[in-house]
Amino acid sequence: MAETSLTRTAPVAAPWLSPVTRLRIVIIVTIVAVWEAVAASGLLFRDVVPSLVVIGGALVNILTHVDFKVPVDSFELWIPEFYRHLWVTISEVATAMVFGGLAGLVVGLTLGTNPFLANAFERFLYYLGPTPKIIFFPIMIMWFGVGPGSKIAMGTISCFFPVVLSAAAGVRQIDSVLIRVGRSFRVNTWQMVTKIYLPAMREPIINGVRLGLGVAVIGTLLAETKLSNRGVGFLIINAYSTFDMPRMYALLIVLFVVAIGANALVGRASRR
Amino acid sequence: MAASPDPSARPGDGGSASAEPILVVDDIYKQFETQDGVLVAVDHVSFDVKPGEFLSVIGPSGCGKSTLFNIMGGLLDGYGGRVSVAGETVRGPHASIGMIFQEESTFPWRSVIDNVAFPLEIAGMPKAERLEKARHFVDLVGLDGFERRYPSELSGGMRQRVSMARTLASEPKILLMDEPFAALDEQTRLLLGDKVLQIQQDLKQTTLLITHNLTEAVQLSDRILVMTYRPGKTKRIVAIDLPRPRTSEIVGSDAFGHYVAQIWNDLREEASRGMRDDESRRGGARRA
Numbered sequence: 292m293a294e295t296s297l298t299r300t301a302p303v304a305a306p307w308l309s310p311v312t313r314l315r316i317v318i319i320v321t322i323v324a325v326w327e328a329v330a331a332s333g334l335l336f337r338d339v340v341p342s343l344v345v346i347g348g349a350l351v352n353i354l355t356h357v358d359f360k361v362p363v364d365s366f367e368l369w370i371p372e373f374y375r376h377l378w379v380t381i382s383e384v385a386t387a388m389v390f391g392g393l394a395g396l397v398v399g400l401t402l403g404t405n406p407f408l409a410n411a412f413e414r415f416l417y418y419l420g421p422t423p424k425i426i427f428f429p430i431m432i433m434w435f436g437v438g439p440g441s442k443i444a445m446g447t448i449s450c451f452f453p454v455v456l457s458a459a460a461g462v463r464q465i466d467s468v469l470i471r472v473g474r475s476f477r478v479n480t481w482q483m484v485t486k487i488y489l490p491a492m493r494e495p496i497i498n499g500v501r502l503g504l505g506v507a508v509i510g511t512l513l514a515e516t517k518l519s520n521r522g523v524g525f526l527i528i529n530a531y532s533t534f535d536m537p538r539m540y541a542l543l544i545v546l547f548v549v550a551i552g553a554n555a556l557v558g559r560a561s562r563r
Numbered sequence: 564m565a566a567s568p569d570p571s572a573r574p575g576d577g578g579s580a581s582a583e584p585i586l587v588v589d590d591i592y593k594q595f596e597t598q599d600g601v602l603v604a605v606d607h608v609s610f611d612v613k614p615g616e617f618l619s620v621i622g623p624s625g626c627g628k629s630t631l632f633n634i635m636g637g638l639l640d641g642y643g644g645r646v647s648v649a650g651e652t653v654r655g656p657h658a659s660i661g662m663i664f665q666e667e668s669t670f671p672w673r674s675v676i677d678n679v680a681f682p683l684e685i686a687g688m689p690k691a692e693r694l695e696k697a698r699h700f701v702d703l704v705g706l707d708g709f710e711r712r713y714p715s716e717l718s719g720g721m722r723q724r725v726s727m728a729r730t731l732a733s734e735p736k737i738l739l740m741d742e743p744f745a746a747l748d749e750q751t752r753l754l755l756g757d758k759v760l761q762i763q764q765d766l767k768q769t770t771l772l773i774t775h776n777l778t779e780a781v782q783l784s785d786r787i788l789v790m791t792y793r794p795g796k797t798k799r800i801v802a803i804d805l806p807r808p809r810t811s812e813i814v815g816s817d818a819f820g821h822y823v824a825q826i827w828n829d830l831r832e833e834a835s836r837g838m839r840d841d842e843s844r845r846g847g848a849r850r851a
Binding site for chain 2 (some may be wrong): 439450466468471474475476477478482486487490491493
């Protein structure tokens with residue numbers, strides 16, 4: 292008896308792709324097919340929905356067409372100009388993350404540990420949080436000029452809000468006994484923050500940084516599309532205004548990949 | 564600060580005069596403002612603890628035991644009276660006092676060894692030295708082999724032993740414990756009690772245990788202070804004259820049963836008063 296039941300439950304060969312993967316492939320193939328069909332049909336203007344082949348060509352061109360001389364003193368280094376713009380955007384976002392993240396953390400810790408200040412100010416953060424930060428752009432231009440300064444400022448403002456709100460909430464969810472343990476061992480304020488508060492708030496902080504990164508990218512790019520002569524946002528709006536649609540789509544694809552990469556980087560740091 | 568401290572009034576209860584007390588709790592009074600008015604949590608409680616002694620404070624829930632614990636640990640102020648350690652008045656957490664809390668209190672982001680090394684790290688001890696010392700205390704509570712594990716991988720009893728090792732690693736002159744086994748099952752509690760007894764005897768550790776568990780108190784203590792229910796006063800101090808070294812085996816002995824019965828007699832009155840009070844309060848709330 293036992294033997295027959297054993298032979299009956301002989302292992303079935305595992306499907307070579309899981310149902311989820313298969314569904315994903317189906318969706319992607321469908322989108323590509325529909326896109327190509329629309330492009331070929333000419334229902335919309337050919338230039339508005341260019342063929343994926345054309346977009347692919349533009350993508351290759353952006354990434355490999357060498358057209359910019361990097362000022363290096365001893366020899367000549369030529370790179371595709373796109374990388375210069377990508378570098379500008381990445382460094383703007385990174386700087387904004389540092390300023391906005393640190394400010395958010397410090398203010399969040401202060402509000403989270405001080406009910407009086409939280410009572411006085413936290414509601415303003417909740418009002419300002421969902422406000423589209425782009426309305427501050429004219430002010431930032433006046434304060435920090437038309438260069439990277441105003442873009443960094445936009446990124447900083449954007450990233451500040453999610454970080455400060457999750458940090459303030461994060462402080463309050465710390466188990467109070469851990470703070471009493473710290474006090475009983477007579478930790479000083481600095482040790483309390485670095486050895487108890489911050490590690491205990493890891494999850495909410497990482498969530499805040501994740502959300503902050505997203506809106507910092509949005510804030511910076513949006514600012515670049517409005518008024519600038521450098522950065523990926525500038526390239527995109529430039530491609531748009533010269534009606535170079537394949538190039539614009541190709542730039543969006545690159546941006547998409549960079550955003551996924553940045554998010555993966557934060558995710559990786561959080562699992563350390 | 565609605566207190567009436569009078570340091571000269573009572574120099575401490577009970578005990579022989581063989582050694583100078585290391586911990587003196589003198590006329591502690593603490594009240595809280597609540598919605599229902601003023602609640603007196605601790606009402607002029609005095610006692611002292613001699614070096615190497617194991618004293619338990621027992622009382623029904625709501626008798627102000629934990630308030631007393633927090634006052635002695637320097638985590639609570641605004642009280643009347645005085646707590647002193649080796650003649651020095653306690654103002655804020657004192658270096659000679661180590662606390663073990665009732666709640667789960669290990670740092671979940673630190674491994675066992677790093678949890679235990681925490682107070683040494685705070686004191687600025689070099690890494691190699693503090694890890695070596697921490698390892699000693701991990702062994703002492705019987706967690707050798709678990710150094711690299713994280714609290715989430717351990718059982719409740721093991722986590723409570725990590726907290727114990729962490730506090731012992733700071734080498735306090737006085738160990739304060741607030742119902743450290745409250746969240747554990749009875750068997751684990753008895754076995755951990757053995758561990759505490761053994762450690763206490765090995766280190767000659769002066770210990771003050773807050774508990775509401777009679778068996779635990781009699782099993783571990785030299786003296787037991789019974790507190791009354793609301794306001795928390797000293798009802799009686801009972802000396803437990805059972806031979807040492809003890810283990811959980813004495814739980815079955817006649818003498819043990821005698822002490823349990825005697826203290827239960829005192830405690831029952833207070834506990835039922837607490838129960839009636841609780842019921843009438845809930846009843847009143849329902850009617851309102």
